[in-house]
Each structure stands twice: as C-alpha cells, then as structure tokens.
Amino acid sequence: MTVTTFKLQRRGKSTTYDLRDVLASNPKWITDLNFSAGELDFDLFQSGHPIIPYTGDIIKFRWDHHKIFYGYVFKYQIKENNIVSVTCYDKERYLKNQDSIVWQAGTVADRFNNVCKRAGIKHKVVDAPTHKVAAEICDGKTYFDMLKSAITKTQTATKHMYYVYCNYDTVELRKAPYKKLKMIIGSKSAMTGFSYAVDINNVANVVKVIQKDVKKSQSKSATAKQKQANGKSQKTTSAKAKTSQKDEASRTSFKSVSVKGDSTKQWGKLQVTVNKKNKANHAQMIKQAKDELRKRNRANKELTIDCIGNVDLVAGNAVTIKINDINKTLKNCPILKAEHEFGTDYMCHLTMKVGAEWLQETS
Known part of the structure; x- marks a missing residue:
C-alpha cells in the first residue's frame, strides 16, 4: 500500500503539482463526529524546485487508489531545513x-440541504429522517450549531443518531453507524495498544427541576437621598440596591421536584438543577427530571485503540473490539474519532464510545 495520488491544484486554475516526491512526512488524516471538519496534515520538502502551497489551494489525496481526502489549504508554515508544514x-x-x-x-435533512446550499458545497442526503423538529430561531450561529440542534432533538425523539461526514468531495448526512465493520480489532489481531478510562466527573445521580415564583411587589421601595453641595438630590445607589434585593428576596420562592438514581449508594449524592420547561405541570416536571437523570446518571467510558490502519476505520462506523487484558468484547463499538497516519507502517488511533448507544455528547 502506498500514496497513489497527492496533488495540489491552484484554485480556479488548471495548474496542478504532484507532491508525492516532495512529501517530508506521513500524511495524517483526522475524522471526528464532534461537528468538526476532516483534517489533513503533512510536510513538504522545499529544495530543488519548491512548491509553495497557497491558502485556498485544493489538495487531493488517494491511498492505494482509495479516495481519502479532498480539501483546501487553510494554513502553511515555512520552517527551517526547507520544510513547509501544511494543514x-x-x-x-x-x-x-x-x-x-x-x-x-x-427534518434534519431539510436543514442540512439548506445550509449546504448556503455554504456553496456539494452535498448528499444518504439517510433521511422523517421526524420533524419544531420551528427555531438561530441568530448568529454556525451551520454546524444549527445542524447539531436539529440532530440532538431528532435523536432524543427517535433514538437514532445522524451525523455529517465528508465523503471525499461530497458532504453527506448519514445515520450512525454507517457501516458495521466485520473485522475484529483485538489483542491478537491488529491492535498494538489501548487505553480504557472510566470517570464520573460529569455524572449527576440526583436531578432537581426548579420552578421559580416571584410575587408582584405590593409597595414601592424606599429611596435614600442625600443633598449635594449644589442643592440637587441624588439617589444613593447602594442603599437602593440593598432595599431592592431585600424586597426581591421576600417575594421569591422556589418549588421543585427531584429524582434520585441508585448510583448514590456507590458514588454519593451528585446533584444538578435544571429549570422547568415553560408551563410544565407537576407530572411533566417529574418526567423532565427522569429524562435528565437517564442522560446524566452513567459513568463516561472512553476507549482509545492503536491499531494497524484500515481506510474504513473512520468516525461514524462501528467495529468489534476484543481486549483480553480487561476481558472485554465490544460488538459494534462506535468510532467517535479516527486519526490515520499513512506510511510504510499504516497506523490508526481510534477514540471509541463504550456502550450500545450512539450518543450526541461526543466532546
């Protein structure tokens, strides 16, 4: 296996350069489900006939004739020893x-098509959800944020996760997992290293839904005044603030409902509060608390794998992992992030989500 295409093309022009002979490092390719663009990093030699990549230039990369990356130069850095680093x-x-x-x-597909047209990028809906999300005002937000909002609401309603992936030169809307790979990455096959971490830093096993009530003021707040040397009166801000705070405190009360998970016996009480949804009644507040508890009352388990490279090991696909050291076999384990380093020893570094669900909280 080798680099079969690595070309630079001036944007808007037909001029192209073959970069294979001036590559000074193994190309590194990153895909990430956390609403991030695919990234390609590499170094070039700048001796003999230098090729300076301009920002905006097109880079086309194929590995063993597989289409890997089509994108644009966003950064280059000229270093010592005639090296240029490109992102x-x-x-x-x-x-x-x-x-x-x-x-x-x-639907998410409606929103996806709209923002891609606005961004002027080639796109395709591979998997289209039928669930419709409610109307929403997005002011000064990124297209990624707008898609994330709709994808999260769709996942909550349908239990299906959709994501955005750039398939060479076409941005696609896909349903996860896109592919359930038949290969097994394990202690005796392909895996060269791993790390398995469990933490409860962001766990909550008690959720309290708060309703804030503020009664209307029945009396005007007193205002202290003092005479200035010129005879004019001036409000004393600190005195007014103290009176106002006291008045507000006397008129404010909180009502709440809370739910508790069994994990309090193991982890202790880890509580969060959330404001009740608009016009929610008591039963709806309890449901809100239970829904929030279901999302928060679980340890975060993250698995990272170093393994022999394969072009199908990309974010959004799933693969079976078998690790003898921790006696675990994880079928269809979600790939959240994949880093590929192409070279004589083609290797991958994978960040996995342990558990059956495809969760949107990938950051």
Missing part, C-alpha cells in the same frame, strides 16, 4: 460559517 480541511469546514436563519418545522 488542510475538507468541505465541512464551510459549515463553520455563521448566519441568522428562522427555521420552520422540518
């Missing part, structure tokens, strides 16, 4: 553009 992003990068849009009720 490129694929077309998803243009979903970081900001805009203000009033969204009518519609």
